[in-house]
Amino acid sequence: MVANGFRQVQPPLRLTRRGRAVVLGFLVLLASLASAVLFTTASRAEEPPAGPPPTIVVRSGDTLWDIAARTMPRRDGHSAVDELRRINGLSGYGALPGDVLILPRAA
Structure with missing residues (x-):
């Protein structure tokens, strides 16, 4: 917008307290899922194969x-x-x- 020949500058986007809580919750959820996948994969890799050895x-x-x-x-x-x-x-x-x-x- 132009008013009186000057361009109006929009203030930077700011997160509210609720917005910060949502972003933090999303990051915690993402980290939890990543660690669950890593631990599941690691535990499967350590399991000895079934049956007698060849x-x-x-x-x-x-x-x-x-x-x-x-x-x-x-x-x-x-x-x-x-x-x-x-x-x-x-x-x-x-x-x-x-x-x-x-x-x-x-x-």
């Missing part, structure tokens, strides 16, 4: 490297063999035919 029977001529390559093809060979050794409590790098090895669960 196993494999060592065949004649198998090495830990062969088993790791067959069962974990996307993993680095060294880390896959180390994990097989750790899970099965093996001190060496060999396994005998007929041994049953526990495999890591797929991620």
